[in-house]
Amino acid sequence: MKTVLIASAALALTAAAALAQDVVRMGTEGAYPPFNFIDDATGEVAGFDIDVGNEACSRAELNCEWVKNDWDSIIPNLVSGNFDTIMAGMSITPERDAVIDFTQNYLPPEPSAYAALSDDVEIGDAVIAAQTGTIQAGYVVESGATIVEFPTPDDTIAAVKNGEADAVLADKAFLEPFVNEDPDLFFVADDVLLGGGLGVGLRESDTELKIKLDAAIQSMKDDGSLNELIAKWFDERPGF
């Protein structure tokens, strides 16, 4: 009887330890297809970020859970510990790197593109819509064009459609389906290459998790599975 008790207690302890170990809460926006969005069929988040994150987690033997969070408060919520990583189509930039840490990139720099209602928009003196706190918003400010910022990617498209802005600047992969399916929308001007590719955002104090995820992403690059995921979600992107 006693041994049974001890054995079950030991079992319970190890089970608790296994549970307590490495639950990683992954923050994402859930509003930026094809990087991350809410799937109609499940009501849960899906997309490129989520596929990469899940694969990296299983390789690093982490127990991962997805958390939705608005874009503009995603970094403050990471640093205050509400979740442990950001995978939300976030590009690696020096400004962000000063506040949080990034793993190596899991997508090469994605070109940013302008979409507008007519193809003769002069980008230099146009009103450009961009999502607040994105590299595109920063770029528009530097380029000297007038910027109107919106909290969600949806709003930036809506602003162009209803004439509030002349063009929208966003990741090309996000704009492509809109331009392909909406006869009124066109790509204008040249694409611009911004940022250092998408990385997993982490707290600067979280070095252990960074090492694990870095190794997982490296192994996904090495065996080509990351390129497969890139081919699944994006049209004609180079991969690694």
Add this chain to the structure above:
Amino acid sequence: MFQFCTDPSLLSDTRWMLCYLTSPKHIAFYYSFGTVLGLLAITAPCALMLGFGGAVAMRSKIAPVRWFGRGYTSMVRGIPDIVFFLFMPIAVDQALEWLRHKVICPDWPDPVRRGSDFVVCAEAKLPLSTSAAWVHDAYSIFLAVLAFSIVFGAFAANVLSGAMTAVPRAQMETAEAYGMSRRQSFWRILVPQMWVYALPGLSNLWQILVKATPLLFLLGITDIVYWARELGGAKTSTFSYPHPDWRLYYFLFLLVFYLALTSVSERLFRRAMVRLSHGQATMAGEAQRKADTNEVTA
């Protein structure tokens, strides 16, 4: 939901709509109405209790308690709600985590604040990162209820304290003449009579509370406003149900919902007012008494 929903792109318009409106995403939208109603159901009594406590504190004979009551109401009433809603959950969360951190892992060598990071030991996190997703949701709703209760409690304290002073002084004097103690006359005479004076103010507060629930969205809770915006935005073929920008219709639906909610509660408050006025020395109570005697004589 339905058998025929497997490939939405092949469906006729009616069936497509039926499948669209019963997609798991929409079910989450419908559930979020429950979140909002649940929040109201918990917050209203909590705020009322805090308000009652505040009103009693404001009338206290002990000076520090009175100062606390006054300080609480004037402070909360003076600060914009939205600032309070953004500040409270973060401050309370960090305060609780810090306290737990001090108690549970006093031997922790690293500082809690490192640059912009706020890091407590894993055992002190609230909720623990190992807990299920619903615990995290419940915790954020708890923080939201706390923020709402404190803000609306301060307004309720002001309303109730006004109502307490509005009860005719003669009533209290009579109670004292009957030999009731301060406590007895408070609970037996003042409290039962004050509600009729408090009700107009409280019903107003309730309406404001109903209208304030979209602030939940600011606290990161996926409430009806979040889902309306998410579902309404233009969807490309990345999604199973592509559609143009339908936010107008979703927000129109919310508008109808809130209007219905406020109109139902207005009706309930009117009924409560009629009941509470019964036998009161107010104009409404007097009108009821006259109507009753007229009926009897006629």
